[in-house]
Amino acid sequence: MIVALLVLLVTLGSVAFHLWSPWWWSEIASNWVGMDNTILLSFWITGAVFVAIGLFTAYCIWKYKYNKNRRADYEPENSKLEWFLTIITSIGVIALLAPGLIVWNNFVTVPKGAYEIEVVGQQWAWMYRLPGKDGVLGTTDIKNIDDDNIFGMNTDDPYGLDDILIDADDLHLLKDQAVKLNLRALDVLHDFYVPQFRAKMDMVPGMITYYWFTPIRTGEFEILCAEYCGTGHYAMLGYVIVDEQEDYDEWLSEQMTFEEIMASNGKSDLIKLALNKKNDL
Amino acid sequence: MAADSYDDVAKNKESIPELEVAPQDLYHAKSFWTKYIFCQDAKVIGIQYALTAAAIGMVGLVSSWLMRMQIAFPGVIPMDAAAYYQLVTMHGMIMVVYFLTALFLGGFGNFLIPLMVGARDMVFPYVNMVSYWVFFIAVLILGASYFVPGGPTGAGWTLYPPQAITSGTPGGDGLGIVLMLVSLAVFVIGFTMGGLNYVITILQARTRGMTLMRMPLTIWGILTATVLALFAFPALFVAGIMMTLDNMLGTSFFMPAIVQFGERLTYDGGSPILFQHLFWFFGHPEVYIVALPAFGIVSDLISVHARKNIFGYRMMVWAIVIIGALSFIVWAHHMYVAGMNPWFGFFFATTTLIIAVPTAIKVYNWVLTLWRGNIKLTIPMLFSIAFIITFVNGGLTGLFLGNVAVDVPLSDTYFVVAHFHMVMGIAPVLVILGSIYHWFPLITGRFLNERLGRIHFWVTFIGSYSIYFPMHYLGFMGVTRRYFEVFEGDNFTYSITGINQFITVAALITGAAQFLFFYNIIVSSKFGKKAGKNPWKACSLEWQTPDVPPTHGNFGKELPVVYRWPYDFSVPGADEDYITQDTPPSAVANAKAEQT
Numbered sequence: 089m090i091v092a093l094l095v096l097l098v099t100l101g102s103v104a105f106h107l108w109s110p111w112w113w114s115e116i117a118s119n120w121v122g123m124d125n126t127i128l129l130s131f132w133i134t135g136a137v138f139v140a141i142g143l144f145t146a147y148c149i150w151k152y153k154y155n156k157n158r159r160a161d162y163e164p165e166n167s168k169l170e171w172f173l174t175i176i177t178s179i180g181v182i183a184l185l186a187p188g189l190i191v192w193n194n195f196v197t198v199p200k201g202a203y204e205i206e207v208v209g210q211q212w213a214w215m216y217r218l219p220g221k222d223g224v225l226g227t228t229d230i231k232n233i234d235d236d237n238i239f240g241m242n243t244d245d246p247y248g249l250d251d252i253l254i255d256a257d258d259l260h261l262l263k264d265q266a267v268k269l270n271l272r273a274l275d276v277l278h279d280f281y282v283p284q285f286r287a288k289m290d291m292v293p294g295m296i297t298y299y300w301f302t303p304i305r306t307g308e309f310e311i312l313c314a315e316y317c318g319t320g321h322y323a324m325l326g327y328v329i330v331d332e333q334e335d336y337d338e339w340l341s342e343q344m345t346f347e348e349i350m351a352s353n354g355k356s357d358l359i360k361l362a363l364n365k366k367n368d369l
Numbered sequence: 370m371a372a373d374s375y376d377d378v379a380k381n382k383e384s385i386p387e388l389e390v391a392p393q394d395l396y397h398a399k400s401f402w403t404k405y406i407f408c409q410d411a412k413v414i415g416i417q418y419a420l421t422a423a424a425i426g427m428v429g430l431v432s433s434w435l436m437r438m439q440i441a442f443p444g445v446i447p448m449d450a451a452a453y454y455q456l457v458t459m460h461g462m463i464m465v466v467y468f469l470t471a472l473f474l475g476g477f478g479n480f481l482i483p484l485m486v487g488a489r490d491m492v493f494p495y496v497n498m499v500s501y502w503v504f505f506i507a508v509l510i511l512g513a514s515y516f517v518p519g520g521p522t523g524a525g526w527t528l529y530p531p532q533a534i535t536s537g538t539p540g541g542d543g544l545g546i547v548l549m550l551v552s553l554a555v556f557v558i559g560f561t562m563g564g565l566n567y568v569i570t571i572l573q574a575r576t577r578g579m580t581l582m583r584m585p586l587t588i589w590g591i592l593t594a595t596v597l598a599l600f601a602f603p604a605l606f607v608a609g610i611m612m613t614l615d616n617m618l619g620t621s622f623f624m625p626a627i628v629q630f631g632e633r634l635t636y637d638g639g640s641p642i643l644f645q646h647l648f649w650f651f652g653h654p655e656v657y658i659v660a661l662p663a664f665g666i667v668s669d670l671i672s673v674h675a676r677k678n679i680f681g682y683r684m685m686v687w688a689i690v691i692i693g694a695l696s697f698i699v700w701a702h703h704m705y706v707a708g709m710n711p712w713f714g715f716f717f718a719t720t721t722l723i724i725a726v727p728t729a730i731k732v733y734n735w736v737l738t739l740w741r742g743n744i745k746l747t748i749p750m751l752f753s754i755a756f757i758i759t760f761v762n763g764g765l766t767g768l769f770l771g772n773v774a775v776d777v778p779l780s781d782t783y784f785v786v787a788h789f790h791m792v793m794g795i796a797p798v799l800v801i802l803g804s805i806y807h808w809f810p811l812i813t814g815r816f817l818n819e820r821l822g823r824i825h826f827w828v829t830f831i832g833s834y835s836i837y838f839p840m841h842y843l844g845f846m847g848v849t850r851r852y853f854e855v856f857e858g859d860n861f862t863y864s865i866t867g868i869n870q871f872i873t874v875a876a877l878i879t880g881a882a883q884f885l886f887f888y889n890i891i892v893s894s895k896f897g898k899k900a901g902k903n904p905w906k907a908c909s910l911e912w913q914t915p916d917v918p919p920t921h922g923n924f925g926k927e928l929p930v931v932y933r934w935p936y937d938f939s940v941p942g943a944d945e946d947y948i949t950q951d952t953p954p955s956a957v958a959n960a961k962a963e964q965t
Contacts, residue, residue, distance in 0.1 A: 111868065144740075196711035230626045309860060314849050315781060
C-alpha cells in the first residue's frame with residue numbers, strides 16, 4: 089500500500105512540479121519559437137507516457153500484492169498486445185521526430201541575405217568582427233596572429249581592410265535582421281550561447297562553424313560559454329545587446345575598422361599589400 | 370524457443386542431450402595466495418572486481434559531495450576552479466568506467482555467468498585472474514594521478530582536445546592527463562581479457578539443455594553488453610593512444626594550429642572533432658554497456674519477486690540485441706552542436722529516436738510482468754520498482770535530447786546532467802543495489818539486514834529523485850553545466866540558489882545512506898539471518914547449487930541439466946509456484962507449462 093502510494097506520489101508530484109515550477113525558460117528573443125514548440129510537444133507526449141506508466145505501476149503494486157493463497161497469471165507472451173504497444177510507440181516517436189526535423193532543417197538552412205558576423209572565442213574572452221561597408225568578411229589565418237593582428241587578418245586581402253574589429257565581450261545586433269554567426273576558436277573548444285536565442289554551436293579551432301537566427305526583441309542578453317574550455321570556463325561571459333536601428337548605428341559609428349586600427353597604431357606598413365590591392369579594385 | 374505445444378518439446382527434451390566435451394578438472398587452489406589473491410575462481414574474481422569498483426566508486430561519490438558543496442555553499446569547503454574541475458572529471462570517469470562498467474561486467478558478470486549458464490567456471494580461468502589484476506593496476510594508475518604535481522586531469526570526463534592537453538586545463542600540461550590516458554588503456558586491456566572470457570563462456574560452456582533462448586535475461590544483458598564493449602573500447606583505446614602521442618611526441622592527430630594565451634603552439638592540421646567521433650563511438654555504446662546488464666538483471670528480479678514469468682521473453686531478448694546493434698549508429702547525437710556537418714543531424718536524430726521503440730517495449734514488459742503478478746514487496750522488488758520509475762523518467766528526457774532541434778537549446782545545460790544521471794547513473798545503481806540484496810544470500814549464505822535495507826531504499830530512491838528531477842528545470846532556464854561559480858544569470862526567471870542548496874542537501878543525505886548500506890554489508894556478512902538454499906524460490910540455476918554459498922566448481926559432482934526456461938513461476942497445475950530450470954518434466958507432470 090505504502091509503496092503504491094509512493095509511486096503514485098512520485099508520478100503526480102513530478103507533474104505538479106512541472107506545472108508550478110518557477111524555473112522555466114526566459115522569454116524567447118529569437119525566431120526559434122519552433123524549438124520551444126517542439127519542447128512543449130515533447131512534454132505532452134512524454135508526460136502522458138510517464139503518467140500512464142507511473143499510474144499503471146502503482147495500480148499493479150496495490151492490486152497484485154502478494155497473497156500466498158493466490159497464484160500469478162501464467163501468460164508468457166501476448167503478441168497482439170506487444171504489437172499494439174510497439175505500433176503506438178512508433179507513432180509517438182514519429183510525432184516527436186517529424187516536427188523536430190523540420191525545425192532542424194530551418195536551423196541549418198541559412199537564409200539568403202543574412203548578415204554575416206564573426207565571433208571569436210579564446211581562453212577566456214570573446215571578440216567579434218563585422219564585414220564593414222563591402223559586406224564581405226576578409227580572410228584570416230591563425231598563423232598571422234600576433235600582438236598587432238589579434239584576429240589573424242590576412243594582410244594581403246583588401247576585403248579585410250574595412251572589417252570592423254571588436255576586441256570586447258559585448259556585441260550589438262540589429263533587431264529583426266537575420267544574422268549568420270561564423271564561429272572561430274583560437275585555442276580550445278568554446279560555445280557561443282545566449283539562452284534567449286535558444287541556439288548554440290561549438291567553436292572549434294582549425295575550422296569555422298556557424299549558426300543563424302533573427303533577434304526579435306530589443307534588450308541585453310547574457311552570453312554564456314557552453315562548452316567546457318578550461319579553468320576560466322565559468323567566467324567566459326559577455327552580453328549581446330539587441331538594438332533598434334538608431335542605437336545600433338550609434339554603436340557602430342564608435343567602432344574602428346582594421347585599417348583604422350592599424351593606422352592608429354602606426355602599423356600601416358604591415359598591411360601595405362592589402363592597401364595596394366584595394367587601390368587596384 | 371517457443372514451442373507450439375510444451376508436451377512435444379518435453380518429450381524430446383526429457384532425453385538428456387549428449388555431453389559434447391568430457392568433464393575437465395579445474396585448477397584447485399592450494400594456498401591462501403592462490404585462493405584469495407591470485408584466484409582463478411570466477412566467483413572470487415567477481416567479488417574482487419566488485420570490492421575494487423566500490424572502493425574507487427566511493428572516491429567518485431565523495432567527489433560529487435565536494436562538487437555539490439561548491440555549487441550550493443561556495444567557500445564552505447575551500448577550493449579553486451582547478452580543484453573543482455578535477456573533481457568533476459574524476460567523478461565522471463570513475464563512475465562510468467571504473468565503477469559501473471567494472472561492477473556490472475567484472476563483478477556481476479564473473480559471479481553470475483558460470484552459475485547461471487551451468488558452467489563450473491569461466492573457460493579461461495587464468496586469463497580471468499589476470500584480467501582482474503590488470504584492472505587493479507588501472508585503478509592504481511588512476512589513483513596515482515592524485516599525487517603527481519598539478520594533480521589529476523580536469524579536462525572533463527570527455528577529455529576533449531585541445532583543452533585536455535594544453536595548459537589552460539588542470540593537469541593538461543602535467544602528468545594528470547597522461548596517467549588518465551594510460552590508465553584507460555590499461556583498463557581496456559584488462560577488460561578485453563575478461564570480456565572474451567564472458568562471451569566465450571556464455572556461447573561455449575553452457576550446460577546441457579541450456580539453449581540460448583533458455584538463458585536468464587541477466588545473461589542476455591551481460592552477453593550483449595560485453596560484445597558492445599569489445600567493439601567500443603578499442604575506439605577509446607586508439608583515441609587515448611593518439612592523444613598521448615599528441616601530448617608526448619607532438620603529433621597532431623587531434624590538434625590544429627592553435628594560439629593559446631598569445632603563444633602559437635607547434636601543432637598543425639589535426640581535427641578536434643575526430644577525437645569526439647572516436648570518443649562517442651565508444652561513449653554511446655558505453656551507456657548501453659551499463660544499461661543492458663541492468664535491463665537484464667532487473668527483468669530477473671521483477672520476475673522472481675512478482676512470482677510471475679517475465680512477460681514477452683523473446684521480445685525482451687530481441688529488444689536487448691536490437692538496442693545493442695543500434696547503439697553503434699547513434700553516437701553523434703552527443704555532437705549535434707559540436708560543429709560537425711549539420712546534415713548528420715537528420716540521420717542521427719532518426720536512429721536515436723528509433724532506439725526508443727525497443728527500449729519502450731522493455732519498459733512495457735516489466736510493467737506487464739507486475740500486472741496480474743503476485744508481488745512480494747521485498748527489497749530487491751522495491752529497488753526494481755524504483756528503477757522502472759527512474760528509468761522511464763530518464764529515458765523520456767532522452768527523447769528531448771535525441772531530437773536534434775530540441776537538443777540545440779538544451780545541450781550543455783543542467784538538463785543534460787539531470788538526464789544522464791537519471792538514466793545511466795541512478796537507474797543502473799538502483800539495479801545494482803537491488804541485485805546485491807537479491808544475491809547476497811547466495812554469496813554469503815545470509816540475508817542483509819531488512820530494516821537497514823528498507824531505510825536505505827527509501828532514502829536512496831526519494832533522495833536521488835529529488836536531486837535530479839528539479840535539475841532538468843534549471844537546464845530549461847539555460848543554466849550551463851561545468852561552471853565553477855554558479856551565479857544568478859541575468860536572464861534566469863527565478864533564483865537558482867535555493868534549489869541548488871536543496872539538491873546539495875539531498876545529495877549529501879543520499880550519499881550518506883550508501884555508507885549505511887556498506888555498514889549493512891559488513892555486519893550482515895557475519896551476523897545476518899541465515900538464508901538457506903534458494904531463499905527467494907527462484908528458478909534459475911545459480912540457486913540450485915548443492916552448497917550455499919557455492920564452492921569452487923559450482924555444481925558439485927555433476928553439472929545440472931536444463932529442461933525449461935528460467936521463468937516457470939506460477940505454472941498452472943504445479944504444486945509449488947515455481948519450477949526450477951533443472952526440474953525434468955516428468956517430475957512436474959501436472960504442470961501445464963506453455964514455454965520451454
